[in-house]
Amino acid sequence: MHPTKLQNKQQSPRNHVADNDDSPPPSERRSDAALLSLPGDWTSAPTTPSSNRLRLSKSLSRSASKKTCSICLATMRRGDGQAIFMAECSHSFHFHCIASNVKHGNQICPVCRAKWKEIPLQGPTLEPPKGKARTNSLDWHQNNDFMTVIRRLPPARSNSVRNAAPLFRAPDPAVFNDDESLDHEIDSTEKKVSDGDDGRRKVTVLTYTEVPSVAKTSVSDSFTVLVHLKAPLSNSWHNAAMSTKITQTPRAPVDLVTVLDISGSMAGTKLALLKRAMGFVIQNLGPNDRLAVIAFSSTARRLFPLWRMSESGRQQALQAVNSLVANGGTNIAEGLRKGAKIMEDRRESNPVASIILLSDGQDTYTVNSNAGSHNYQLLLPLSIRPDEASGFKIPVHAFGFGADHDASSMHSISEISGGTFSFIETESVIQDAFAQCIGGLLSVVVKALSVKIECVHPSVRLGSLKAGSYRNRILSNQRIGTIDVGDLYADEERDFLLSMNVPSETSSNETSLLKVTCVYNDPLTKESVSLEAKEVRIERTDLARREDVSIEVDRQHNRIRAAEAMAQARTAAESRDLASAVSILENVRKALSTTVSAKSHDRLCISLDAELKEMQERMASRHVYEASGRAYILSGLSSHSWQRATARGDSMDGSSLVQAYQTPSMVEMVTRSQATLLATPSAQRLLRPSWSFASQPKPR
The missing domain is CATH 3.40.50.410 (von Willebrand factor, type A domain)
Incomplete structure (x- = not known):
């Protein structure tokens, strides 16, 4: 039997799905699930027998108009242009939300977990052949945004094969050795891309001394050198933020x-x-x-x-x-x-x-x-x-x-x-x-990176390595130090401060302090890469002179000082001394404001101050600290100790330091995520689907 023509959802509210006389009684209603997939290959609804009805919700009754969809959490209001589906258990959802949900096999209500005997299917939005206009094969009104077919479910199948998408409800095996085989063949074109510009695929090493020169007669016991590392760019991210699938350029699989x-x-x-x-x-x-x-x-x-x-x-x-x-x-x-x-x-x-x-x-x-x-x-x-x-x-x-x-x-x-x-x-x-x-x-370009620091001048000794959570050591002779950095994402940066002594120098115009070498593995080519040693020298002058402090070194001093203050404040807060914790953070904010980099309006210093202020506010009371302050500070400490972006608080936007460690690949993936959600100025921005069944093109 040909499906019945659906009326436009803007017509009389009498056609609400709840008016169905065949709905099972409450005693038979029982179920889970939620909005899961992104827009995919929509399945056209099949033609159904006369006993299987076509339904479209036209509007909500007065009492239901204030409800929210349990999947996307957006309000379901009369006349908002979206169809509403009421299930046989009497719970209501936006049709496009629940249709996406059941598309992947769910037969259960996301609210009450009642098992449904009938499920909504997305109506067909057919892509016409080239040169031909779109046709409406079921003669539905063209201005309907969403159509629904209610299909009675067949009995569950007792056996399944892999192609039928088993849900693995059997007991777990003793050994998990059933992982799928790998297939990492790269064609000749892709090999050229990955091997083309070898220089662009290497880690960059830069060094900065705290001042550019030291008087020949001067001696320093705590001279600072900054070692800056930057991972190569990835080939995998080329304006891919708005695409529906990740680019196929070679990268290390995960x-x-x-x-x-x-x-x-x-x-x-x-x-x-x-x-x-x-x-x-x-x-x-x-x-x-x-x-x-x-x-x-x-x-x-x-x-x-x-x-x-x-x-x-x-x-x-x-x-x-x-x-x-x-x-x-x-x-x-x-x-x-x-x-x-x-x-x-x-x-x-x-x-x-x-x-x-x-x-x-x-x-x-x-x-x-x-x-x-x-x-x-x-x-x-x-x-x-x-x-x-x-x-x-x-x-x-x-x-x-x-x-x-x-x-x-x-x-x-x-x-x-x-x-x-x-x-x-x-x-x-x-x-x-x-x-x-x-x-x-998905953008790892460096594996097992190790940094080695060797003193060059016979009188130079290493004092300390400021490396956060990265494993580091200084040998007993204080002439050699190492830092195990591990993996780096594409374009990711690491900064390490080294403290050492600087001896007097009477016979030369410069002093060779250190030699920095790096060794790591390329995860794509599986080759070991050794970088040429980088030597750090300091100019020696006849007369002492005032030197400008390096902004780069000062910036990293501020970062480390702020992180240490966060750890101290957390210790005080855990001891229930919130006043001391707030005071610690306030004092470091004042100290940072007097530094060279802060006075030059350095962006890192500005974000550090904003972050410290946010932590102070989250220590306003014991209740606030327990609810969010502890987690916010620990996430901040994690971010600083690894120099890697973490999600913090109630937003991925803003000026907090969480964004300072973001890499281009992270930014693009977050942008891609947000592009799948409705961008509205309300608090529902990240909760509502950004696509509609009628308006989106069919994915390729």
Whole structure:
């Protein structure tokens, strides 16, 4: 039977879906899920038998006009130009939100978890052949933005194969060695791109002395030299911000394991937005990248094995993530154990590997919250803890979600493993936070970078290395120092301050202080790269003269001074002395304002001051500190200690230092994330889909 013609949604409200006489009684209503995927290959709705009705919500009743869509959180109002779907369990959603949700196999209400007997399908928006006008095959009104077909679900199929997108509900295997094989062939054209300009693919090393010259007769015991490193540009990012798929230019492929909290506190909006954020991650991984998903609550389960994100892999990953249901406790240690086991058991390895951990609660199974001190190291499996021989193994990038997560444990996990800690204060920022993280991971151009500093002049000795959380050491003779930097994202920068003595010099017009060398691996070519030694010299003059302090050196002194003040303030705050904590931050703000770089209106100094002020405000009371101050400071410390961008607070915008470490690839991925969401001036900016079924072109 030919489907019935749908009336325009602006007509009489009598046609509201709720008027259906065949809706099951409340006793039969039961279910999960949420908006997940980006615009994809829309499936045309099939022609249905007469018993399966076509429905379109025309407007909301007076009582429903103030409701919000549980998926996108936007208000559902009469006459706002969007169709409303009311499910058989009486919960209402924007049609385009729920249609995207059920498209990937969900049969459950995101609000009450009732299992639906009928699901909405997106109506066909057919792309016409070239030279022909668009046709409306079902004779629907052309000004309808959304159309819906209600289709009765068939019985569940008892068996499935990989092409049918299994949801992996079977018990986890003893060994996770079922990772999908790698295929990293690069054609001749791509090889030319990657091997073309060798100079542009090398790390840049620059050095700065605190002053350009020192008098010959002068002696200094604490002379500062800045070593500045900058990673090469990536070939993978060329105006790709608005494209629907990541560019195919060669880059180092990634093995990514996401460990996701699905405890009871994640139910509702949190889980819906987590699914949408994971959908963004999945859609932006390339065919050589591999993804695995661990879901944890009271226990942990591998939801999806380490498989390549080909077209079929993406669809299966989307369906697996969309099957998540929130319940139970919070066992972070078990989630990380399984995530680490996937990395440990895999038969093959991509050049870049990382774990993303997200939780909104506190581990109640491994760490005793009532104990006087917390051994957060117990949360991290031995297999991915760093050791003296190999250093960091698999970094864990931790995301603390909301006001109730354990920021101290999440920060410790990331710090021990070599990852970063981000504080997602507002639920709406989760997708942008994930986008920034994967924007970096998908642009790694340097692996296992090691810096060696050797004294040249026989009387020069190293005093200290200011390297944040990077493992560094000075040999007992104080003539050689090393810094293990590890991986660098494209265009990422690192700054390290070295302190040493400068002896008197009577026989020469310059003194050779240091020699800096770097060794690292190129993750794309898998070649070892050794950079030519960079020698640091200081001019020696006959008479002492006033020298201008290097802005570059002064700027980094300010950064380190601010980070040290943050750590001291946090210690005072944890001792319940908020007044002292605020005073520490205020004093360092005053000190920074008198420096050379601050007086020259250096952008880094301006953002440091803004960040310190924000931390002061988040220590206004014990309640404010517990709710957001601790997490905000720890995320800041993580960012400074690794000199890497973290998400902080309730926005990815603004002038805070969180943006100072952003790389071009991070910025572009965040821009891409925001382009998928409606840009409105209201607080709903990051919560509402930025596409509509009727207006968007069919993806290529």
